Amino acid sequence: MIKRTLHFSNPAYLSLQQDQLVIDLPHLKILGEKESKKKVPIEDIGIILLDHQQITITHGCIAALLDNNAALITCNSGHLPTGMMLPIDGHDIQSERFRHQINASQPLKKQLWQQTTQAKILNQAAILSDRGIPCENMVHWAKSVKSGDPDNYEGRAAAYYWKNVFPKKIEFFRGREGDPPNNLLNYGYAILRAIVARGLVCSGLLPTLGIHHRNKYNAYCLADDIMEPYRPYVDQIVLGIIDRGENFLELGTSIKMQLLGIATVDVQFERGTSPLMVGLQSTTSSLARCYEGITRKINYPLMKNFDTRRPFNYNFSSEIQNFDTEDIEVQDKDIGEEKLPF
Structure with missing residues (x-):
C-alpha cells in the first residue's frame, strides 16, 4: 500500500481520535463551509508536511504518527523545509x-x-x-x-x-x-x-x-x-x-x-x-x-x-560494477560536500 503524503498550507488543528488523524480547518468555518473537519487513518500516512505558522498538532497525534513510522516535516516562514521528526524504533531487530x-x-x-x-x-x-x-x-x-x-x-x-x-x-x-x-x-x-x-x-x-x-x-x-x-x-x-x-x-x-x-x-x-x-x-x-x-x-x-x-x-x-576490493587509503578528515541544502 502506498502511504499518503499530507501537505498543510493553511491554519489547522491536528489531533488524534480513535487512531484517526482529525484535521480541523478553521478557515473553512469562516468561509461558511459545513464540513470543516476531515479524518484520515493514521496507518495510511507516510509523510506530513507542516507548511504554515498557525498549525497546531497535539502530542498524542505526533506519538501516533511516529508509532506508525510516519515522518513529520516542518517548514519556515519562507515555506522551505527546515526540520524533520522520525521514529526512534522503526524495526523489530x-x-x-x-x-x-x-x-x-x-x-x-x-x-x-x-x-x-x-x-x-x-x-x-x-x-x-x-x-x-x-x-x-x-x-x-x-x-x-x-x-x-x-x-x-x-x-x-x-x-x-x-x-x-x-x-x-x-x-x-x-x-x-x-x-x-x-x-x-x-x-x-x-x-x-x-x-x-x-x-x-x-x-x-x-x-x-x-x-x-x-x-x-x-x-x-x-x-x-x-x-x-x-x-x-x-x-x-x-x-x-x-x-x-x-x-x-x-x-x-x-x-x-x-x-x-x-x-x-x-x-x-x-x-x-x-x-x-x-x-x-x-x-x-x-x-x-x-x-x-x-x-x-x-x-x-x-x-x-x-x-x-x-x-x-x-x-x-x-x-x-567493477568491484575493487583493494582498500584505498581513507583520509580522516570530513569529505567535502557540495554546498547544497540536501
Missing part, C-alpha cells in the same frame, strides 16, 4: 542492524558508494537522453567508476549534467542560493530526503552513519548517500514544470503539489515497476542485507536501459 551498520568495513562502503554513483550517473544520463542531449560520455563514466569513486566521476558527470539538462535560455547554475529553478530542486530534494530517511528508519538503519557522506554537522549522511540515484526523478518533475511554461520563479501551491507527487512516481527495478516510496523501501532493505553480509548489491532503480541488446529487466548494474 533494530539494535542488531545498528551493530552491522556500525561494523561495516571500509571496502564494503566503497563498493556500495561505487554502485550508488553508477546508478546516479546512469539516471542522469537517462534524463539527458530523453531530452535529446548526448549522454554517451555519461554512460562511459558510469561504467568506469571504481570502488569509492577515487577518480570523482560523480563530479564530472554532475558538471556535464547541470550544464546541459536545462534549456539554454535559463542560464542555469546549480547552487544552494542560486536563481530559480534552484528553489524547485531544493524543495523537491527536501521531500525526497525525508522519504529516504523514513525508509532507512523503517529498515532499522541509522540515517546518520553514511557510506560516503560523513560531515559531522550532518545528521542524515546515509539519507544523503542513498537519495543520490533518486535525485533525477525530482529533476524530471522540475523539467516538466519548465517545459509546460509554468511560472517557476516562485513555489506556488500547484508546483508544490507536483513536487510532493515524487512519492508516487513510478520507478523501474529489475523485477518490475513500483511507486517511489515503495521502491525506496526495497533499496533500504537491500542496504541492510549488505551490512549483514547477505548480499553486496544495493537495489537501485534505473530510468533507462542503455544496452539495447538486453531486456529492461536485465541486471545491467551487475555488468557495470
Whole structure:
C-alpha cells in the first residue's frame, strides 16, 4: 500500500481520535463551509508536511504518527523545509542492524558508494537522453567508476549534467542560493530526503552513519548517500514544470503539489515497476542485507536501459560494477560536500 503524503498550507488543528488523524480547518468555518473537519487513518500516512505558522498538532497525534513510522516535516516562514521528526524504533531487530551498520568495513562502503554513483550517473544520463542531449560520455563514466569513486566521476558527470539538462535560455547554475529553478530542486530534494530517511528508519538503519557522506554537522549522511540515484526523478518533475511554461520563479501551491507527487512516481527495478516510496523501501532493505553480509548489491532503480541488446529487466548494474576490493587509503578528515541544502 502506498502511504499518503499530507501537505498543510493553511491554519489547522491536528489531533488524534480513535487512531484517526482529525484535521480541523478553521478557515473553512469562516468561509461558511459545513464540513470543516476531515479524518484520515493514521496507518495510511507516510509523510506530513507542516507548511504554515498557525498549525497546531497535539502530542498524542505526533506519538501516533511516529508509532506508525510516519515522518513529520516542518517548514519556515519562507515555506522551505527546515526540520524533520522520525521514529526512534522503526524495526523489530533494530539494535542488531545498528551493530552491522556500525561494523561495516571500509571496502564494503566503497563498493556500495561505487554502485550508488553508477546508478546516479546512469539516471542522469537517462534524463539527458530523453531530452535529446548526448549522454554517451555519461554512460562511459558510469561504467568506469571504481570502488569509492577515487577518480570523482560523480563530479564530472554532475558538471556535464547541470550544464546541459536545462534549456539554454535559463542560464542555469546549480547552487544552494542560486536563481530559480534552484528553489524547485531544493524543495523537491527536501521531500525526497525525508522519504529516504523514513525508509532507512523503517529498515532499522541509522540515517546518520553514511557510506560516503560523513560531515559531522550532518545528521542524515546515509539519507544523503542513498537519495543520490533518486535525485533525477525530482529533476524530471522540475523539467516538466519548465517545459509546460509554468511560472517557476516562485513555489506556488500547484508546483508544490507536483513536487510532493515524487512519492508516487513510478520507478523501474529489475523485477518490475513500483511507486517511489515503495521502491525506496526495497533499496533500504537491500542496504541492510549488505551490512549483514547477505548480499553486496544495493537495489537501485534505473530510468533507462542503455544496452539495447538486453531486456529492461536485465541486471545491467551487475555488468557495470567493477568491484575493487583493494582498500584505498581513507583520509580522516570530513569529505567535502557540495554546498547544497540536501
